Amino acid sequence: MKRMTRVQWIGAALFLSVFVALAGCDNDDAAPPAREGTYRVVVTNLTGNQPLSPLGAVIHFGGYTGWEIGAAASPGLERLAEGGDPADFLAEAQGNADVLSTGSGSGPIGPGASDNVSLTTTPSPDLRLTWATMLVNTNDAFIGMAGLSIGDLAVGESKTVYAHPYDAGTEENTETASTMPGPAGGGEGFNAQRLDRDFVSAHSGVVTSDDGLATSALDESHRFLAPVAKIVVTRTQ
Amino acid sequence: MKRKTITGVFVSAIVFFTFASPLPAAQLTVEVTNLTHGIHFTPLLITAHDNATHLFQGGATGTSSLQSMAECGDISGLVSDLGGEDADTVANPAGGVLAPGTTTVASLDTTATGNTHLSLVAMLLPTNDGFVGADSLKIPEIPGNYIFYLNGYDAGTEANSELLDTSGCSPGMPGMPAAPGGDAGTGGTGVASSDSNPSVHIHRGNLGDTDVSGGFSDLDSRIHRWLNPVAKVVITVQ
Numbered sequence: 001m002k003r004m005t006r007v008q009w010i011g012a013a014l015f016l017s018v019f020v021a022l023a024g025c026d027n028d029d030a031a032p033p034a035r036e037g038t039y040r041v042v043v044t045n046l047t048g049n050q051p052l053s054p055l056g057a058v059i060h061f062g063g064y065t066g067w068e069i070g071a072a073a074s075p076g077l078e079r080l081a082e083g084g085d086p087a088d089f090l091a092e093a094q095g096n097a098d099v100l101s102t103g104s105g106s107g108p109i110g111p112g113a114s115d116n117v118s119l120t121t122t123p124s125p126d127l128r129l130t131w132a133t134m135l136v137n138t139n140d141a142f143i144g145m146a147g148l149s150i151g152d153l154a155v156g157e158s159k160t161v162y163a164h165p166y167d168a169g170t171e172e173n174t175e176t177a178s179t180m181p182g183p184a185g186g187g188e189g190f191n192a193q194r195l196d197r198d199f200v201s202a203h204s205g206v207v208t209s210d211d212g213l214a215t216s217a218l219d220e221s222h223r224f225l226a227p228v229a230k231i232v233v234t235r236t237q
Numbered sequence: 238m239k240r241k242t243i244t245g246v247f248v249s250a251i252v253f254f255t256f257a258s259p260l261p262a263a264q265l266t267v268e269v270t271n272l273t274h275g276i277h278f279t280p281l282l283i284t285a286h287d288n289a290t291h292l293f294q295g296g297a298t299g300t301s302s303l304q305s306m307a308e309c310g311d312i313s314g315l316v317s318d319l320g321g322e323d324a325d326t327v328a329n330p331a332g333g334v335l336a337p338g339t340t341t342v343a344s345l346d347t348t349a350t351g352n353t354h355l356s357l358v359a360m361l362l363p364t365n366d367g368f369v370g371a372d373s374l375k376i377p378e379i380p381g382n383y384i385f386y387l388n389g390y391d392a393g394t395e396a397n398s399e400l401l402d403t404s405g406c407s408p409g410m411p412g413m414p415a416a417p418g419g420d421a422g423t424g425g426t427g428v429a430s431s432d433s434n435p436s437v438h439i440h441r442g443n444l445g446d447t448d449v450s451g452g453f454s455d456l457d458s459r460i461h462r463w464l465n466p467v468a469k470v471v472i473t474v475q
Contacts (some may be wrong), residue, residue, distance in 0.1 A: 044296035048391065048441045051431035111434035112296050112393070162388075210428070210444060210453065221433050223441040226467050227388065230295050 018057045037123035038237045039150055041131060042116040043163075044230045049221040051142070051182060052229070053084025053134040057106030057117045059127055059150070063098030066123030066130040066146045068201045073168045075192075077132065081142040081168035083181055083189025084108075084134040093130075097161045100127075108136070108155075118236070127151035129233060137222045139175065140168040140196070143229055150233055158234035162227035165203035169196050175206060175216035185217045263348050265376065267327075268471040269357065270340040272386075275460040276467065277336055277417040278359040278369060279310030280329035283343045284319055285352035292356045292372055293437050299392045301408065303358075303437070307368045308394035309406035309414055310360040325352055334362070334417050347376070357387070357470065363416040363456060366395040367440045369468045380474050386466035390434070391440040399428040399443060399454035413455070418461050422449035439465070 005101045039059060045052050058066065065091070067077050076088035100121040109115045121127070128151070132144030143163045153159065171179065172195050181189035207213040210220035267283050282292070292315055293303050302314030316328050331341035347353075354373045363365035370390045376385050391397070395411065401421050402412030413421075428444050445458030 046439040047434065048438060089415075112436035112438060114296055193291050211458075219430055220444045221441070223444070224441055225389070225442050227439060227465070 035122065035136070036120050036237065037127075037155075037235055038118055038120045039129065039153070040116055040118045040234045040236050041107065041129065042114055042232045042234070043105075043131070043133065044114040045111050045228075046230055047135070047224045049111055050063050050135040050137050050224055050228070051111065051152055052109040053115050054078070054086055054107055054137055055109070055115055055131055055133050056080060056086025056089045056133040057103050057105075057129065058090065058093045058099055059101045059119045059120060059121050059129055060093070060096070060147075061100070061124075061126050061128065062094040062095070062100040062147075064093060064130070066093070066132060066144065067166070069201060070199050072198050073170050073200055077092050077167055078140075078170040078192075078194075079190045081134050081140040082191065084136050085190070086132070091187055099228050105133070107110060109133070123151070125151040133229075135165060135224070135228065137180060137184040137218060138182075138206060139173045139179055140171040141165050145231070148233070150235070152232065153235040155235050155237055158232055160230065160232050163229040163231055164226040165210070165224065165228050167196075167201050167203040169201060170194050170200045172196050173206070175208070175213060175218050177217035178219060184219075184222055245457070258325070260354055264342050264344070264346050264475045266342055266357065266475075267357070268340060268342045268473070269330075269334065269335070270469040271335045271337050271467070272469055273361075273463045273467050275337055275420065276364075277334045277362045278280050278310060278331075278464055278468070279306075279334055279362060281331060281335065281341065281343075281357060281359040282312040282315055283327045283330065283345070283355070283357045285325040285345050285347050285350070285355050285376065286319065286373075287323065287352060287382050288354050288373070290319070290324070290354070290356070292358050293370055293390070293392075294372060295390070295437050295439070297436055299394055299437050300411045304366070304392055304394040304408045306358055307360055307366040308395055308408050308410070310362070312358070315358065321348060323352075325350055335359070336417070342358055352376075355472065361389055361440070361467065363401065363413045363461060364440070364443060365397045365413055366392040367413070368392060371470065374472075376472065383472045383474070385470040385472065387468040387470060388465040389440040389463060389467045391434075391438050393432055393435045393437055396431050397429045397443075399445065400425050401455040408434050416455075418460070420457060422452075422455045422457065424451045425453055425455040426451075428453045
């Protein structure tokens with residue numbers, strides 16, 4: 001493609017400025033500022049063999065936190081991280097005065113696949129995004145971001161971030177079939193008992209039967225390294 | 238309706254000039270360090286290009302040129318795809334493989350092309366179809382040093398058998414073409430026979446084992462594993 005020189009760009013800018021200035025004269029009253037902003041969150045699963053549960057996404061101000069490293073997971077996050085259901089996680093968010101909008105994805109996201117959630121709210125420089133989804137061939141691994149700043153996005157702009165896996169700390173990482181809800185195990189999802197260290201941490205990955213954990217229902221294909229997903233947030237209006 | 242159209246033009250113009258300025262970054266150096274303990278990089282491809290070009294994208298099927306790079310270390314197809322005129326490309330700055338813990342530097346000049354984004358790939362050896370990748374990093378415009386850390390990807394084009402076959406390499410042929418460290422074994426039965434995710438994704442890492450003449454894998458789990466990131470890149474904008 002032929003590229004414009006700097007001089008040509010400046011010329012084009014001046015031309016457009018004049019055009020805009022003249023165009024503005026046709027209208028007496030100024031256009032009202034945009035009243036709503038829509039933020040599209042696209043998550044792409046970059047694992048080899050770990051489907052992701054349906055997304056849960058929240059736009060909020062600083063008074064809401066989905067989770068904190070070193071602190072116990074909320075009951076809603078526990079249900080998301082053990083069973084893949086975002087409903088309680090989102091219901092908890094909706095009860096917080098600093099939460100502006102919530103939404104969930106259309107379904108599970110297979111390896112290599114993408115899903116998106118669009119949330120609409122009043123634009124503000126202080127907007128933050130929190131989202132989460134479970135790695136379903138695990139006991140209680142989830143990925144997400146707690147409080148990504150999105151208030152700086154203008155219409156049409158986007159930001160790309162890579163997501164790392166967390167351990168909810170609410171269920172031991174036994175990797176047995178009866179304790180994992182995904183296709184590799186087909187066992188139990190959520191269980192209200194808290195059997196692990198009961199704080200959220202970075203996830204250390206799965207061991208699998210191919211690497212010496214004989215009781216694991218996982219094989220080497222279920223292993224993962226960080227990052228496990230790509231997220232693109234675009235302000236579409 | 239007229240007002241809306243005019244407002245749209247105004248907003249488009251502002252956004253365009255604020256965020257899509259085509260002013261080139263001009264001269265830059267790209268320093269690449271292999272951060273791994275026991276994985277070699279095949280000849281690197283480093284290229285500056287426009288914002289629409291991608292050598293690969295996570296979640297998308299790799300091109301046949303990407304497959305040649307990821308399975309056999311052959312970057313000629315990707316160089317050809319980039320074309321001579323519109324990209325600033327440095328092929329094989331290290332003059333061969335980049336060993337663990339070593340660094341190479343490439344210089345690029347985007348003055349003539351005005352290119353704004355940078356991509357980098359090289360195969361990870363020994364793997365079946367693993368590669369280190371940077372997908373369209375925005376080149377900073379203000380002079381200075383900028384550090385990026387890169388991850389290991391799986392091209393999704395070949396099962397991760399972890400079996401060494403040094404009889405030659407062509408895309409689609411199973412097996413790892415080389416273990417430059419001379420530290421691989423033989424006689425493995427094969428780790429994986431298929432790829433669950435056929436699109437480009439983050440590599441799950443080598444499995445390996447500790448049996449040099451048998452086991453699942455021809456790789457050594459004490460030598461050939463890695464965690465991300467696998468490379469450090471320092472972009473110096475002058």
